[in-house]
Amino acid sequence: MLADDCENDYYRFGDIYLVGPGVVVISHPEDCKKVLFNHRFVKNKFYRAFALIEDNIYATQSTQLAMLRRRQLRHAFTPGYLKQMESTMLQCGLLLLKKRWDSRLGKQKQIQVQMENEFMHLAVGVIGALGYGQGPTNWNSHTRSQLIQWIHDYNLLSLVRLLVPLADKFPISLLFTHLIQSKCQFALSVDSAAESRLNECQQSKANRKADILQALLEGEDLESGSRMTRQQVVAENIAIIIASTDIVAQTLTWVFHYLLLCPHIYRKAAEEVRNAFSHTHLITFDEAKAQLPYVEACIYEAARIRAATGVFLPRVVPNEGVWIQGHFLPAGTQIGINIAGANHHRETWHDPQIFRPERFINNPQSKAHVLSFSAGVRMCPGKNLALYELLTTTANLLKDYEFSLPNSARFGRGKVDQSGRPVAMPRAHRFTSVGPKYPHRDCQVIVQKAQ
Ligand code: HEM
Structure with missing residues (x-):
């Protein structure tokens, strides 16, 4: 199912449609929530391909395991723990990116960057630091590129396993030696990072670090007292790293792409930040949340109009079947939750194809209708961590830099569709997320220091 098709198919076929024998796609937000809030609609077997180390929070079809991991990981995503991780996130993400740009801007008045690539390095810097438990000095461009390569190979191997179920069994595995070796490395x-951290903790019980690695090693289910084995820690850490890089990078890319397509919105967001904070101030998440409602609205609007998860999320109908939009779907039917369709649903959103952040201002409850982080029992557990990254990055970059499109840009610069709306760059489905189709062509942006 292609990314563009999901959105277009909603506009063509409406709330429910068949895409193959026994495969139904639904888009009405209430129907989507009915499925997503019920543990009995398990993830389909597609997800098993992502259990390359062992079953994990993302891949599992087991309700028990999904609930257990959420209880064990509960601590990692609480507001207090996120606050403790914020300084690492800023140093290893935003500040490393700024350092790179500033060093180039020291020599030139303006630079050209490929936004998706920049944001991929930012997201990998953040999750690498939190997952490996290392500071900014360990995250140079070489280590970031290495991690990006591992993530890419891991995703590719998952895809191969989906298409060729015996891909990791001899002799078929010989065809994929490179990917299998990459997964092992x-x-x-990740295992050696866990080992070092356990040694550090044994040597000194005080000054425990606050990061994802520590949260996984200490994660305890308060009901049963159970903790994860070392191999489970590795599998979960990798699942979290995979689930939180491309998608953060792509969401940031869509945010900046839409701001550049809509110069009046870009100006309003930049002015909000620059009026609220001095040039030298590093804006934290709490400050942005309290003082930058328009910037936050831009992020929600970009996540709505071009969800980086804009493909459908597959679930299986349980034994009792289910009624949706007057149709009875029997046990075993595959249901695709059309996130792009729900985010464009005409009963929920006025003019859904228009990028209009104002729809979230003075109407905070409308954020809950954006399904880009999914909803219910398997909703994204990293949503708040992602919002830390999205909000602090967008706010600080808008404060410190001026962005514009190069003369060669194919989008923006007055290019509109028949209804007068700016045309956004084409998108493509990449593993589990939706990003720009031609990033090298369409994500080029000119960056200058803000005056
Ligand atoms: C803009 C950023 C993000 C978006 C839009 C997003 C969106 C989503 C969505 C839609 C799902 C459900 C997938 C499905 O059911 O197939 C999901 C699951 C998940 N996300 Fe995120 N995510 C983001 C960032 C993160 C981050 C930063 C983390 C961790 C640090 C994370 C960890 C996870 C995990 C572990 C799951 C699997 C949960 C389960 O199946 O029970 N995500 N995410």
Whole structure:
């Protein structure tokens, strides 16, 4: 199912349609929530391909395991723990990116960057630091590129396993030696980070670090007292790293793309930030949340109009079947939750194809209708961490830099569709997320220091 098709198919076929034998796609937000809030609609077997180390929070079809991991990881995503991780996130993400740009801007008045690539390095810097438990000095461009390569290979191997179920069994595995070796190196590196952290903790019980690695090693289910084995820690850490890089990078890319397509919105957001904070101030998440409602609205609007998860989320109908939009779907039917369709649903959103952040101002409850982080029992557990990254990055970059499109840009610069709306760059489905189709062509942006 292609990314563009999901949105277009909603406009063509409406709330429910068949895409193949026994495969139904639904888009009405209430129907989507009915499925997503019920544990009995399990993830379909597609997800098993992502259990390359062992079953994990993302891949599992087991309700028990999904609930257990959420209880064990509960601590990692609480507001208090996120606050403790914020300084690492800023240093290893935003500040490293700014350092790179500033060093180039020291020599030139303006630079050209490929936004998706920049944001991929930012997202990998953040999750790498939190997952490996290392500071900014360990995250140079070489280590970031290595991690990006492992993530890419891991995703590719998952895809291969989906298409060729025996891909990791001899002799078929010989065809994929490179990907299998890459997965092993990835797992070994995560395991050795766990080992070092356990040694550090044994040597000194005080000054425990606050990061994802520590949260996984200490994660305890208060009901049963159970903790994860070392291999489970590695599998979950990798699942979190995979689930939180491309998608953050792509969401940031869509935010900046839409701001550049709509110069009046870009100006309003930049002015909000610059009026609220001095040039030298590093804006934290709490400050942005309290003082930058328009910037936050831009992020929600970009996540709505071009969800980086804009493909459908597959679930299986349980034994009792389900009624949706007057149709009875029997047990075993595959249901695709059309996130792009729900985010464009005409009963929920006025003019859904228009990028209009104002729809979230003075109407905070409308954020809950954006399904880009999914909803219910398997909703994204990292949503708040993602919002930390999205909000602090967008706010600080808008404060410190001026962005514009190069003369060669194919989008923006007055290019509109038949209804007068700016045309956004084409998108493509990449593994589990939706990003620009031609990033090298369409994500080029001119950056200058803000005056
Ligand atoms: C803009 C950023 C993000 C978006 C839009 C997003 C969106 C989503 C969505 C839609 C799902 C459900 C997937 C499905 O059911 O197939 C999901 C699951 C998940 N996300 Fe995120 N996510 C983001 C960032 C993060 C971050 C930063 C983390 C962790 C640090 C994370 C960890 C996870 C995990 C572990 C799952 C699996 C949960 C389960 O199946 O029970 N995500 N995410």
